[in-house]
Amino acid sequence: GIEVSSLMKETGMVTLDPGFTNTASTTSAITYIDGEAGVLRYRGYPIEQLAEHSSFLEVSYLLIYGELPTADQLTAFTSRVQRHTLLHEDLKRFFDGFPRDAHPMPVLSSAVSALSTFYQDSLSPFDETQVELSTIRLLAKLPTIAAYAHKKSIGQPLLYPDNRLGLVENFLRLSFGLPAEDYEVDPVMVKALDQLFILHADHEQNCSTSTVRLVGSGQANLFASVSAGIHALSGPLHGGANSAVLEMLGDIRKSDDDVDTFMTRVKNKEKGVRLMGFGHRVYKNYDPRAAIIKKTADEILQKLGKRDELLDIAMRLEEIALNDEYFISRKLYPNVDFYTGLIYKAMGFPTKMFTVLFALGRLPGWIAQWREMMEDPQTKIGRPRQVYTGVPERDYVPVPDRG
Numbered sequence: 001g002i003e004v005s006s007l008m009k010e011t012g013m014v015t016l017d018p019g020f021t022n023t024a025s026t027t028s029a030i031t032y033i034d035g036e037a038g039v040l041r042y043r044g045y046p047i048e049q050l051a052e053h054s055s056f057l058e059v060s061y062l063l064i065y066g067e068l069p070t071a072d073q074l075t076a077f078t079s080r081v082q083r084h085t086l087l088h089e090d091l092k093r094f095f096d097g098f099p100r101d102a103h104p105m106p107v108l109s110s111a112v113s114a115l116s117t118f119y120q121d122s123l124s125p126f127d128e129t130q131v132e133l134s135t136i137r138l139l140a141k142l143p144t145i146a147a148y149a150h151k152k153s154i155g156q157p158l159l160y161p162d163n164r165l166g167l168v169e170n171f172l173r174l175s176f177g178l179p180a181e182d183y184e185v186d187p188v189m190v191k192a193l194d195q196l197f198i199l200h201a202d203h204e205q206n207c208s209t210s211t212v213r214l215v216g217s218g219q220a221n222l223f224a225s226v227s228a229g230i231h232a233l234s235g236p237l238h239g240g241a242n243s244a245v246l247e248m249l250g251d252i253r254k255s256d257d258d259v260d261t262f263m264t265r266v267k268n269k270e271k272g273v274r275l276m277g278f279g280h281r282v283y284k285n286y287d288p289r290a291a292i293i294k295k296t297a298d299e300i301l302q303k304l305g306k307r308d309e310l311l312d313i314a315m316r317l318e319e320i321a322l323n324d325e326y327f328i329s330r331k332l333y334p335n336v337d338f339y340t341g342l343i344y345k346a347m348g349f350p351t352k353m354f355t356v357l358f359a360l361g362r363l364p365g366w367i368a369q370w371r372e373m374m375e376d377p378q379t380k381i382g383r384p385r386q387v388y389t390g391v392p393e394r395d396y397v398p399v400p401d402r403g
């Protein structure tokens, strides 16, 4: 450990805040969170109201442009996005280059990165028309890319988008449809996925959004910044938690462990054993997104006719945790991803795709935050300081003279 007094002397005014638990990196007018009260609002609108009444594209518009769209604005926005869903034929070939069992997250990130090679006409961070064009291109093409990553992994042919369909319908058809069959879009599934995307759409300065901003602060283009954000999202302590939850539930079911034995291992802090889908850096009461999902998870699973025994394990884990001193004293509650995996599974997505679905939902937030930063005259390149703890100074020793 470093003595605080010597740290002050060494660093002058530099503050040390590992993990940024107390340091704001920016001002922002997009998303408001009150972690103690369990409040989440996009542009002032409570998440509960948006989840119930709004749609994902409408919420995307709200996050990016600051206001809910009028009917005309929403129609124009929707049709612009619809017209950009195709991928360049050469970009489609990229999917052949990855191993068949590739994880779809790095495939997604690589394809987004590659967009900057295809759309060199929309890379300037300061030209309004170009930023607008890359915004629409990303919103339209990410679902196509995500569906293709999935199709490749199961060895099925890639379909072309059908632009008569809405964004979520299109994505479901591209993911599950086959060329020889008509794909019947299930409205229950569309509504559920649309709502999940809304709940994931922004969450202020989380790890991936901070990454998007940091990369963008060096004036890298929107595709490059979002590609970096996708990588940041992939880790199991962030977006990767949604697949980790399902793996955990599956392991509990497969192993001889019962739920209580597993919880004892969590509380003993066995290496690598955490109750995945629990805990949050900001929410210390409950995660309002989890509350909405919990309400709908059971209902959706019933409607899809996919009541899952893993849901029972999840509910049992939650019940134990909410009454256990270990979790209560550390203010650990279910987060957004405790229940999402069960819904994604019921829809037919493999576990590897779960974090990709999170990325689809989070995209408008990344874009909105990147644009807000670019428009802010106060923006500077992100460049944190450090507290050096290495050897102070020493003289070079030639190779033959070293120990």
Ligand code: ACO
Binding pocket: 019, 236, 237, 238, 239, 241, 266, 273, 274, 275, 276, 277, 278, 279, 280, 281, 282, 330, 332, 335, 336, 337
């Ligand atoms: N299971 C068991 N113990 C936990 C858990 C958990 N899920 N989360 C935190 N703790 C314990 C820690 O061991 C620590 O205990 P200690 O005080 O005895 O040392 C205490 O609670 C505080 O935890 P930190 O890791 O310091 O909290 P931090 O704010 O850094 O981490 C995080 C937040 C990463 C979300 C953490 O709770 C976690 O790892 N959760 C599981 C992974 C997960 O679900 N991530 C998704 C986050 S939401 C999202 O990205 C959508």
